[in-house]
Amino acid sequence: EQPIVYQVLTALYSLAGGLVFGLIYDAMKALRLKIKSMAFTVFCDILTCFIAFFILFYLSMAPGNGEVRVYIIICSAIGALVYFFLFSRTFLGLFTACLTVLIKFMRILQKPIDFL
Numbered sequence: 496e497q498p499i500v501y502q503v504l505t506a507l508y509s510l511a512g513g514l515v516f517g518l519i520y521d522a523m524k525a526l527r528l529k530i531k532s533m534a535f536t537v538f539c540d541i542l543t544c545f546i547a548f549f550i551l552f553y554l555s556m557a558p559g560n561g562e563v564r565v566y567i568i569i570c571s572a573i574g575a576l577v578y579f580f581l582f583s584r585t586f587l588g589l590f591t592a593c594l595t596v597l598i599k600f601m602r603i604l605q606k607p608i609d610f611l
Contacts, residue, residue: 505554506570512550513574514582519546520575521583525590529598 497505523539551571555563 502566505564506566509554509567509570510574510577512554513571513576514578515574516547516550516571517575517578517583518586519543521587522590525587525594528591529594 520543523543527536527539551563551568554567554571555561
């Protein structure tokens with residue numbers, strides 16, 4: 496049995512983990528929107544699921560002492576929901592804009608190579 500202080504810290508880490516998952520999800524979504532390929536979409540979905548599993552696994556192993564506790568999963572889900580309702584639109588737009596600039600920059604760099 497863990498002291499309540501450790502449980503509260505684990506819950507806060509789980510909330511943060513949910514927020515991080517939401518951020519990663521939106522970064523992958525921005526990539527999927529720019530690269531419209533079914534194979535790439537499947538790859539991004541699998542990678543996103545793997546990252547979510549890793550976050551939950553890490554939260555269970557490190558602060559959770561290797562035990563998957565229900566409050567870890569619930570707090571992670573709450574963190575993700577908070578991200579999706581409060582921050583997702585802003586960060587998705589930011590990620591999409593950054594990718595657009597990066598793609599334009601890559602096209603500019605590619606022009607001399609195409610000339611050859």
